[in-house]
Amino acid sequence: MNISEDTRTRVTLNEHGVDNVHSTDFPGEYPDFDDAWDFKKFKKNFRIDMIKMNDDELEFDMVGIDAAIANAFRRILLAEVPTMAIEKVHIYNNTSIIQDEVLAHRLGLIPIKADPRLFEYKSEGEDFSPEDTIIFQLKVKCTKNSQAKDTTDPDEMYKDHKVTTKHLKWIPMKGQDTIFKEGDLRPVNDDILIAKLRPGQEIDIRVFCNKGIGKDHAKFSPVATASYRLLPEIYLKSPVTGALAEKLQSCFSPGVIVIDTENGNKVARVANARKDTCSREVFRHDNLKDLVELKKVRDHFIFSVESTGILPPDILVEEAIKVLMKKCQDFILN
Amino acid sequence: METNEQSNKKRLEVVDSAGSLDETCKTFVFHNEDHTLGNSLRYMVMKNPEVQFCGYSVPHPSESKINFRIQTHGELGTDVLKKGLKDLNSVCEHVLATFQASVQDFKRRDVEMADG
Numbered sequence: 001m002n003i004s005e006d007t008r009t010r011v012t013l014n015e016h017g018v019d020n021v022h023s024t025d026f027p028g029e030y031p032d033f034d035d036a037w038d039f040k041k042f043k044k045n046f047r048i049d050m051i052k053m054n055d056d057e058l059e060f061d062m063v064g065i066d067a068a069i070a071n072a073f074r075r076i077l078l079a080e081v082p083t084m085a086i087e088k089v090h091i092y093n094n095t096s097i098i099q100d101e102v103l104a105h106r107l108g109l110i111p112i113k114a115d116p117r118l119f120e121y122k123s124e125g126e127d128f129s130p131e132d133t134i135i136f137q138l139k140v141k142c143t144k145n146s147q148a149k150d151t152t153d154p155d156e157m158y159k160d161h162k163v164t165t166k167h168l169k170w171i172p173m174k175g176q177d178t179i180f181k182e183g184d185l186r187p188v189n190d191d192i193l194i195a196k197l198r199p200g201q202e203i204d205i206r207v208f209c210n211k212g213i214g215k216d217h218a219k220f221s222p223v224a225t226a227s228y229r230l231l232p233e234i235y236l237k238s239p240v241t242g243a244l245a246e247k248l249q250s251c252f253s254p255g256v257i258v259i260d261t262e263n264g265n266k267v268a269r270v271a272n273a274r275k276d277t278c279s280r281e282v283f284r285h286d287n288l289k290d291l292v293e294l295k296k297v298r299d300h301f302i303f304s305v306e307s308t309g310i311l312p313p314d315i316l317v318e319e320a321i322k323v324l325m326k327k328c329q330d331f332i333l334n
Numbered sequence: 335m336e337t338n339e340q341s342n343k344k345r346l347e348v349v350d351s352a353g354s355l356d357e358t359c360k361t362f363v364f365h366n367e368d369h370t371l372g373n374s375l376r377y378m379v380m381k382n383p384e385v386q387f388c389g390y391s392v393p394h395p396s397e398s399k400i401n402f403r404i405q406t407h408g409e410l411g412t413d414v415l416k417k418g419l420k421d422l423n424s425v426c427e428h429v430l431a432t433f434q435a436s437v438q439d440f441k442r443r444d445v446e447m448a449d450g
Contacts, residue, residue: 068377
């Protein structure tokens with residue numbers, strides 16, 4: 001690889017510091033490259049490979065795009081894809097030891113399984129309407145279990161002493177029961193502990209969920225994590241053999257370096273650079289540091305998206321892309 | 335609660351640079367935007383060979399706006415901005431289509447694996 005190709009397409013990891021961090025693929029930067037925007041060229045080079053997908057986790061490779069745009073998708077996933085979350089709490093009675101404001105905050109953070117695309121943003125100053133609000137009731141009173149004898153286990157001594165998300169009961173607003181079935185609108189998990197009670201204590205609360213985005217409050221963020229890393233590359237500049245090969249292997253994550261046996265000699269080989277964490281441990285060893293080159297592919301993003309369970313992760317990524325498109329379209333019209 | 339849609343207020347402004355009539359150098363103000371649009375749009379605008387300089391800044395962390403500067407070799411600043419937005423939009427369209435196809439493909443393979 002020639003030098004300018006290398007600075008353009010790879011980030012280099014050195015013993016002290018990282019080189020070629022910034023994108024330089026702009027017109028006029030290199031005399032022998034045409035870097036003007038070319039949609040056809042982009043289309044030819046761009047690809048997405050799914051690695052892993054289930055109900056709440058997604059891993060995929062996005063190749064052939066600049067960090068500026070990949071980072072926009074990541075930032076939108078964290079802060080600008082809307083969800084429904086508890087926004088107002090009306091406390092009619094709370095005789096538990098947990099304070100009203102703490103309780104209200106805890107309730108706010110509960111992920112609510114409701115498709116945000118079916119709701120509107122609530123406009124400031126206006127009353128709750130079925131188009132923008134979901135109401136739940138939380139009414140629990142703890143009592144003594146008269147059957148319990150000779151026990152110190154609170155689960156047996158008391159009834160309803162643990163208030164969990166399964167106690168949240170959906171109260172349909174006008175017309176909502178024709179659109180949603182029982183169970184369509186509920187907390188994602190029904191075993192989140194909200195408060196603990198003792199006999200005689202009571203919680204009587206009504207909560208109001210609205211649509212919002214993570215920029216406003218983290219409770220609206222639809223992801224547990226959304227991150228990317230660049231694909232690592234490892235080159236061995238000369239053969240690494242014998243005891244040194246084993247030392248080299250121990251410098252990297254498991255599975256990155258394998259040791260082959262050739263004519264009774266141990267020879268190190270890079271098997272799967274993708275598994276590397278890019279720790280740069282290898283540069284701490286004087287007899288190894290000149291034998292390897294560590295790099296990252298500048299336009300190969302390994303995305304990892306973990307949903308809170310409100311929407312499937314693939315839908316979240318789609319929504320994030322749509323949010324960026326909407327931003328562009330809004331300003332094109334201006 | 336502040337929503338991201340304040341349609342009654344203009345979200346794009348042009349900074350009045352002391353009566354300058356030069357249309358090739360412009361600073362735009364995007365209200366309610368941050369690095370998300372700022373950096374991705376800067377990249378797309380800088381890919382245009384007509385552009386001499388493009389950069390953006392967040393003037394203060396507690397104000398949600400960005401200043402977006404464009405200087406060109408001769409084209410109008412507004413035209414270059416519009417091209418940048420259109421290019422970014424077409425990139426998103428293609429990414430979305432590719433992503434959806436990739437998801438469908440993965441789901442189909444998953445079903446085949448479960449059946450076979």
